[in-house]
Amino acid sequence: MENFIGSKQLIKKLKSEKINTWFDLGLFIDRIREEKKLDIEHFSGDYNSFKEQLSNSxxxxxxxxxxxxxxxxxxxxYAKIFRKLFNTQIHYIAGAFYPESKQLIHPDTKKLEISECNGFDDWKLYDSFFNKKLDRGGVLYNKLILDFWDEVLVITEKLSIYVEENNIKLLYLLNVCSNPGNVSYSLATILVSEFMGIPVINNSHDFYWEGGNSEVDIKIKKLPVGPRDFFFTNSHIGEFFSLMENLFxxxxxxxxSLHINRKQTEHVININGHNPANVAEIGTAVDTEEYSNISKRKKLDTLKQFEKVFSRNSKRLVAYSVSGVIEN
Structure with a gap:
């Protein structure tokens, strides 16, 4: 990549932006798209050159x-594959690393914990974004954009400095830009990628619109009520909800973009309007070095063990109601 800016320049540029309203933010995002220099948005070498770059970054x-x-x-x-193919240094970046994750994470992995990148209920703005009804011009409506932009700047600074200091040349996202668990984190990642010239593999296991609809669509279009309807709580405010539509x-x-099924791919291409050349699917794989097929006899023995557990050693399986096994 060439003609992109470093972390210090990026932070200086972002702090100079006057983002005081949701309209300001929308215009800023539109400008990012319009001002992108398409002629330099490519890697100048071939696959082997990129492979060599990753091996040194x-x-x-x-x-x-x-x-x-x-x-x-x-x-x-995924990390194991990248190590094997490119002999590259692997980094994990997240809002939290729980102690139990240590048993799964490769010891050579470098980790960066950014507390502001916690997701969903652990993201401090989550409730204001999706559980409170905003009124255009209201107190929360006006305050939220300021809090949001401040947090975007904090995450962008921490992330960009780490990316630069560790010579990271590829970002691999897991659900960061598919479900709005932390919109500040999502936008910060996009800013680092676009302004610093870091390509991204955006792996999405699920999207906010899977199992979610707006109140208007449920009423007018007779769409079903779903578990993710709350993501559409403020879809009536265009300048606010366009952020969801642009980022996710x-x-x-x-x-x-990588998806786990064809239905997601068709939605992203046909509804979101993405270029089919930049969209694909990836299934779940089993690491045969960690797991192996067992014999038919072993399978039967395992099923018999389950039978004993679920039947409580009786001669037949017995179903129990939830209320019968859970105490209030």
Whole structure:
């Protein structure tokens, strides 16, 4: 990449922006798209050149937290592949690293914890974004944009400095730009990528619009009520909700979107309008060095063990109601 700016220049530029309203933010994001120099948005070498660059730099995996969970297990598999193919330094960046994650994370992995990058209920602005109804011109409406932009600046500064100091040349996102668990984190990542010229693999396991609809669409279009409807709490305010529509997922020539099923891909291409050349699918893989197929006899023995557990050693399986096994 060339003709991009460093962390100090980026922070100086962002602090000079006058982002005081949601309209200011929308215009700023539009300007990022319009002012991008498409002629330099490419790697000048071939695959082998990029491979060599990665071997002398680093790859960072970004998500909300690391624990003993599906995302952490998936990241470890991806990281193992990158180590094997590119012999590159792996970095993990998140809002929190829970103690139990230590047993899963490779000891050579470098870690950066940014507390402001915590997601969902652990993100301090989450409640204001999605659980409180905003009124255009209201107190919370006006205050939220200022708090939001301040946090974007904090995360961008921490992230950009780390990326620069550790010579990171590729960002691999896990759900950071698919579900708005922390919109400040999402925008900060986009700013670092676009202004510093860092390409991104945006791996999305699920999206906020899967199982979510606005109150208007539920009423007028008769769409079903879903568990993610709360993400649409303030969809009636265009200048606010356009942030969700633009960031989740972000489209850029230097961003490659990976999904876990075809339905997501079709939505991103046909509804979000992304270039099909920058969209693909990736399934869940099993690391055969860690896990192996067992014999038919072993499978039967395992099933018999489950049978004993669930039947409580009786001759047949018995179903129990939830209220019968849980105390209030």
């Amino acid at each position: 680093g790859v960072a995996f970004l998500t909300f937290y690391f624990s003993v969970d599906g995302v952490t297990i998936e990241v470890e598999k 997922p972000w489209e850029s020539k230097t961003w490659f």
